[in-house]
Amino acid sequence: MPSTEAALLQVEGLCSHYGPVRVLSHVSLAVRAGELVAIVGANGAGKSTLLRSLSAVQPKSGGTVRFDGRDISRLPAHRVVAAGVCHVPEGRQVFAPLSVEDNLRLGAYLHRQERAWVERELDRVYTLFPILGERRAQLAGTLSGGQQQMLSIGRALLGRPRLLLLDEPSMGLAPLLVEEIFRVVRELNRSGVTVLLVEQNARAALAIADRGYVLETGRVVLSAAASELLADEGVRRAYLGR
Amino acid sequence: MHMRKRFFGLILGAGVLAAGSSFAADPIRIGTFLTVTGPASFLGDPELRTLQMYVEELNARGGVLGRKLELVHYDTVGQAKEAVTFVKRLIQNDKVDVIVGGSSTGDTMAAIPEVEKAGIPLISLAGGVEIVEPVKKWVFKTPHTDRMAAIRIFEDMKKRGIRKFALISGDGGYDKSGRKQVLELAPSHGLEVVADESYGNKDTDMTTQLTKIRATDAQAILNFGFGAAPAIVTRNVRQLGITLPVYQSHGVGSKKFIEMAGEAAEGVRLPAAALVVAEQLADSDPQKKVLLDYKAKFQAKHGEVSTFGGHAYDGFFIAVEAIQRAGGTDPARVRDEIEKTRGFVGTAGVFHMSPQDHMGLSVDAFKMVEVRKGNWVIID
Amino acid sequence: MLDSLLQFLITGVTVGSTYALVGLGFAIIYNASDVVNFAQGEFVMIGAMVAISLLGAGTPFPLALLLAVMATVAVGLVLEALAVEPARGAPVVTLVIITIGASILLRGVALLVWGKDFHAMPHFSGDAPLHLGSATLLPQNLWVMGGTAALVLAVRQFFRRTSAGKALLACSCNRTAAQLMGINVRRMMLLAYGLSAALGAVAGLLVAPITFTSYDSGVMLGLKGFSAAILGGMGNPMGAVAGGLLLGVLESLSAGLISSGYKDAIAFVVVLLVLFLRPSGLFGKGAVERA
Numbered sequence A: 001m002p003s004t005e006a007a008l009l010q011v012e013g014l015c016s017h018y019g020p021v022r023v024l025s026h027v028s029l030a031v032r033a034g035e036l037v038a039i040v041g042a043n044g045a046g047k048s049t050l051l052r053s054l055s056a057v058q059p060k061s062g063g064t065v066r067f068d069g070r071d072i073s074r075l076p077a078h079r080v081v082a083a084g085v086c087h088v089p090e091g092r093q094v095f096a097p098l099s100v101e102d103n104l105r106l107g108a109y110l111h112r113q114e115r116a117w118v119e120r121e122l123d124r125v126y127t128l129f130p131i132l133g134e135r136r137a138q139l140a141g142t143l144s145g146g147q148q149q150m151l152s153i154g155r156a157l158l159g160r161p162r163l164l165l166l167d168e169p170s171m172g173l174a175p176l177l178v179e180e181i182f183r184v185v186r187e188l189n190r191s192g193v194t195v196l197l198v199e200q201n202a203r204a205a206l207a208i209a210d211r212g213y214v215l216e217t218g219r220v221v222l223s224a225a226a227s228e229l230l231a232d233e234g235v236r237r238a239y240l241g242r
Numbered sequence B: 001m002h003m004r005k006r007f008f009g010l011i012l013g014a015g016v017l018a019a020g021s022s023f024a025a026d027p028i029r030i031g032t033f034l035t036v037t038g039p040a041s042f043l044g045d046p047e048l049r050t051l052q053m054y055v056e057e058l059n060a061r062g063g064v065l066g067r068k069l070e071l072v073h074y075d076t077v078g079q080a081k082e083a084v085t086f087v088k089r090l091i092q093n094d095k096v097d098v099i100v101g102g103s104s105t106g107d108t109m110a111a112i113p114e115v116e117k118a119g120i121p122l123i124s125l126a127g128g129v130e131i132v133e134p135v136k137k138w139v140f141k142t143p144h145t146d147r148m149a150a151i152r153i154f155e156d157m158k159k160r161g162i163r164k165f166a167l168i169s170g171d172g173g174y175d176k177s178g179r180k181q182v183l184e185l186a187p188s189h190g191l192e193v194v195a196d197e198s199y200g201n202k203d204t205d206m207t208t209q210l211t212k213i214r215a216t217d218a219q220a221i222l223n224f225g226f227g228a229a230p231a232i233v234t235r236n237v238r239q240l241g242i243t244l245p246v247y248q249s250h251g252v253g254s255k256k257f258i259e260m261a262g263e264a265a266e267g268v269r270l271p272a273a274a275l276v277v278a279e280q281l282a283d284s285d286p287q288k289k290v291l292l293d294y295k296a297k298f299q300a301k302h303g304e305v306s307t308f309g310g311h312a313y314d315g316f317f318i319a320v321e322a323i324q325r326a327g328g329t330d331p332a333r334v335r336d337e338i339e340k341t342r343g344f345v346g347t348a349g350v351f352h353m354s355p356q357d358h359m360g361l362s363v364d365a366f367k368m369v370e371v372r373k374g375n376w377v378i379i380d
Numbered sequence C: 001m002l003d004s005l006l007q008f009l010i011t012g013v014t015v016g017s018t019y020a021l022v023g024l025g026f027a028i029i030y031n032a033s034d035v036v037n038f039a040q041g042e043f044v045m046i047g048a049m050v051a052i053s054l055l056g057a058g059t060p061f062p063l064a065l066l067l068a069v070m071a072t073v074a075v076g077l078v079l080e081a082l083a084v085e086p087a088r089g090a091p092v093v094t095l096v097i098i099t100i101g102a103s104i105l106l107r108g109v110a111l112l113v114w115g116k117d118f119h120a121m122p123h124f125s126g127d128a129p130l131h132l133g134s135a136t137l138l139p140q141n142l143w144v145m146g147g148t149a150a151l152v153l154a155v156r157q158f159f160r161r162t163s164a165g166k167a168l169l170a171c172s173c174n175r176t177a178a179q180l181m182g183i184n185v186r187r188m189m190l191l192a193y194g195l196s197a198a199l200g201a202v203a204g205l206l207v208a209p210i211t212f213t214s215y216d217s218g219v220m221l222g223l224k225g226f227s228a229a230i231l232g233g234m235g236n237p238m239g240a241v242a243g244g245l246l247l248g249v250l251e252s253l254s255a256g257l258i259s260s261g262y263k264d265a266i267a268f269v270v271v272l273l274v275l276f277l278r279p280s281g282l283f284g285k286g287a288v289e290r291a
Helices: A047-054 A077-083 A100-107 A115-128 A130-134 A145-157 A175-190 A202-208 A226-231 A233-239 B008-018 B041-060 B080-092 B105-118 B146-159 B173-185 B207-214 B229-239 B255-265 B274-280 B287-302 B307-326 B331-339 C002-033 C040-056 C061-087 C092-114 C139-161 C163-173 C175-180 C185-211 C217-232 C237-258 C260-277
Strands: A007-018 A021-032 A036-041 A062-067 A085-088 A163-167 A194-199 A211-216 A219-225 B028-034 B069-075 B098-100 B122-124 B139-141 B164-169 B192-198 B221-224 B246-248 B269-273 B342-345 B350-352 B366-372 B375-378 C130-132 C135-137
Touching: A007 A047, A007 A194, A021 A036, A021 A047, A021 A062, A021 A194, A021 A219, A036 A047, A036 A175, A036 A202, A036 A233, A047 A085, A047 A163, A047 A194, A077 A085, A077 C175, A085 A145, A100 A115, A100 A145, A100 C163, A115 A130, A115 A145, A130 A145, A145 A163, A145 A175, A175 A194, A175 A202, A194 A202, A202 A226, A202 A233, A211 A226, A219 A226, A226 A233, B028 B041, B028 B080, B028 B307, B041 B069, B041 B287, B041 B307, B069 B080, B080 B098, B080 B105, B098 B307, B105 B122, B105 B139, B105 B173, B122 B307, B146 B173, B146 B246, B146 B269, B146 B366, B164 B173, B164 B207, B173 B192, B173 B221, B192 B207, B192 C260, B207 B229, B207 C002, B207 C237, B207 C260, B221 B229, B229 B246, B229 B255, B269 B274, B274 B287, B274 B307, B274 B366, B274 B375, B287 B307, B307 B331, B307 B342, C002 C040, C002 C135, C002 C139, C002 C163, C002 C185, C002 C217, C002 C237, C040 C061, C040 C092, C040 C185, C040 C217, C061 C092, C061 C185, C092 C217, C139 C163, C139 C185, C139 C237, C163 C175, C163 C185, C175 C185, C217 C237, C217 C260, C237 C260
Parallel strands: A036 A194, A036 A211, A085 A163, A163 A194, B028 B069, B028 B098, B098 B122, B122 B139, B164 B192, B164 B221, B221 B246, B246 B269
Antiparallel strands: A007 A021, A007 A062, A211 A219, B269 B366, B342 B350, B366 B375, C130 C135
């Protein structure tokens, strides 16, 4: 276990149920400011549920979530976002019938009064993902999968994240695009955004992460520096396809 | 409001007993099934209030033949199927001596086989001619019919030299029955129906139908309708600048119509029940006293009278008087006495029943009225 | 004939305008929550009834109208908060049944408060007919058409230009994602119900002088508005408006050119035909929410 001091996100004993089925079982983890932490695990291990519970779009059945020292366990989803936790959901979930720019502006919904900041931030996202700038007037639903992923990330960035939750950003993308997305995630983290990344593509995720957690059937079974996990025999066999 | 369906009369009866009057013999049971709630509550509501009012009054005066009156009521909510069930219950369980009711023609027709089988006299409060034509042994009715209304309108048209008119009617039971009578009877009165338009009773604009009528050579417009629609028709006629005389049916015979149609109602003619124009009747008119009495009593307790409540008054007293003449509640004798009703002065007119006529009203029971300066004026 | 045709069109557009406003209310709530709110017609009735009562009590005209809209909005908010919200997460069918129950309740309350009578409201600006060739129309017809046009444009701008409108659209296409943007979905539902109630109330105020209002006059308008929304493609606000106008004109033309007895049947058949050929309605999904 890493030291809990100065942790930006501190999760203790988090549980979650779908009906009678327990999906998360006393998950504890921590993310320090500036870190890029990866959560890897098989399909159905509860990775997405973990992120959904953190951002309160999925009810928690136990445990506490502290963010920057403040208990956010009971906050409704929109207040969690206001606290600075922005979530890029699995499957992009862009607003298909709205334009690219409308999607991005909705990302800045809580900061809509700060016009100048929003415009600057929009420019920053368009610089980060030039293709979005070219297609700003296009409907989000007509973008390719990779472009939608960029849009989803860009949208979260406009929420002014202090912690970015990324759920399977590589899913369904061509290898070249996966590389591109991970490059951007790395870049974002270097520029100061704390990232909690959930990925099935464990190799790519651990390659850019500082630390990693391995989730198995709703429990944390292993946590270590990313490089150690990459070298771990068990992890290699189970998640790295070798 | 009237969620409780039954036995208001029983409670009432119990109250009278508790008040100290004592009655030796069994009570006289009067059964009734009315549409007190639901879409046709405007019929059953004043009818039931009227029956309750007079049962209470007669009991306070010592009942009939020294026996207490007891009203047994069921609310059919306008469902003919319910009516059958309730009439069976009235006859078999409640063992009523006579039935006053059926607010609607549908409810009444559904109940007829039951009373005919059981041999219990029934006096319906519904308008349809088919209730008493052909004559059924045990079945009578008090309201005037839409046929009488149509004939009255035709007579007036002829007096004004009108030969061709346009008909516009709604899609309700009342409207359809009226339309049928008008179409059937017009030729025999030398009148031609040059347009036959219809509308939905909930429609909010009839200018389309009236535009079509405007394009015909009609000399008058006859609207057979009920509720808000006739007021809309009347206003639409004036809006379109149509200057033809407008006739409405007896279905609009209330102040509400004038209020809703406003200026446009001026000059509209219709056959109205005497109750609507009671104050204007000649003092020599035998109905005047009955009407004013009923009106005063009802309005003191419940507000504006309607002709429907009047039908209940007629039905109730025809039944009570027949029981008095029969000297008891033997169904066959009561039936015979109802049939022998002669010169009974009711709210709908003076009743002369006979074995061939189980309604006993003549066409002149309707008064032809015209709207002048926001009020009804008797013109015939 | 041409004059008659013009009259049929005037009638059709006036009647259709009301359908359009009611349909728009259906579309907004359906969009926001997938629920068909069958109490929509009752909003129309309540708006008119409250205004008539206030006018009867001597309230100045504009104030009475404003208060009537506010009262109806309050009813809409209460409906959402007390009936719809507690059942959140229940199947859509359950929610639809709740709205049907609410509509029956609202009718019952209206019956108690205003009785069974029809109530008339004065015209906004007189009832002297205006002439257009040999066709005529009332000043109130212009109010209905103009008021509808203004509201429809306002709603369109609301969805296109304001962040609240965009947020409502976001909720309608992806509730979870909307929450992740920091949008208070709960408040957006209230907004949707309030907005629909306001639209219904205004429709009621505009037509009340022409049509009279009774406790149950919301039933028919609700059904027609629902047909309009279906015809236009449920969930497309501008489609619902087009559907409403189309339905009104269709009824009027069928009554005028074919038979007044079959006008509702003809309109119904056309609606069915459209749905048969284009199950998602004339402007169904795809073009949705681009409004």
